[in-house]
Ligand SMILES: Nc1ncnc2c1ncn2[C@@H]1O[C@H](COP(=O)(O)OP(=O)(O)OP(=O)(O)O)[C@@H](O)[C@H]1O
């Protein structure tokens with residue numbers, strides 16, 4: 321049997337991957353790994369180093385000095401780059417606007433995927449919920465549970481706009497759509513791969529979505 325039990329969750333921007341995965345991990349006593357945080361932290365590091373995110377060679381060069389730190393405790397979630405706590409900074413629209421350029425670089429993906437696999441293997445809790453775009457297909461294709469979490473674009477935009485109150489809702493929606501368009505050229509997170517269970521939260525509230533994901537996990541555990 322695989323140890324820890326891996327729950328892989330993929331989906332488009334704003335589908336609820338991180339908030340739902342974190343809540344599921346809390347309920348089950350599992351670890352939680354937000355892989356998008358690593359791409360965002362690298363984008364923050366690139367911006368901080370005055371590197372052009374479109375300059376592939378310079379982005380690859382910046383990996384050497386990228387000291388990334390993240391834990392898997394769903395209750396103590398903090399993200400560090402060196403000594404900087406970037407947990408909040410990496411959520412800013414200026415980082416969301418450049419992260420796809422950094423994430424499309426194959427050397428970046430190989431570097432971070434190695435890191436994710438090491439974090440998963442080191443998990444001491446009985447399971448870990450890992451969320452991103454390519455977890456069900458590339459990072460952990462053998463995961464015991466594989467879920468594509470989605471919701472209509474309209475619903476995702478309105479949830480994200482509510483979360484980023486104070487920011488221009490139209491600009492927030494446009495950025496979400498542009499990010500999905502750019503990211504889906506690199507990995508397919510819009511269609512469920514073979515063996516991946518689709519959870520559509522368009523008509524579900526937050527609690528119902530958590531329950532739906534836990535039902536998929538329990539069903540897989542009984543198999
Ligand atoms: N089923 C739901 N009902 C209502 N709100 C939800 C639901 N699922 C998620 N949300 C809310 O939608 C917003 C987006 O969720 P979240 O940040 O978890 O998405 P994400 O897929 O991780 O996004 P991103 O890929 O952009 O980081 C949050 O405010 C979250 O609380």
Ligand SMILES: Nc1ccn([C@@H]2O[C@H](COP(=O)(O)O)[C@@H](O)[C@H]2O)c(=O)n1
Pocket residue numbers: 333334355356357359360419420423451452453454455499503
């Ligand atoms: N497995 C992943 C996860 C994320 N990305 C890239 O990071 C960006 C931010 O991710 P969020 O989940 O925090 O929205 C995302 O837009 C992708 O560019 C990825 O490539 N693979």
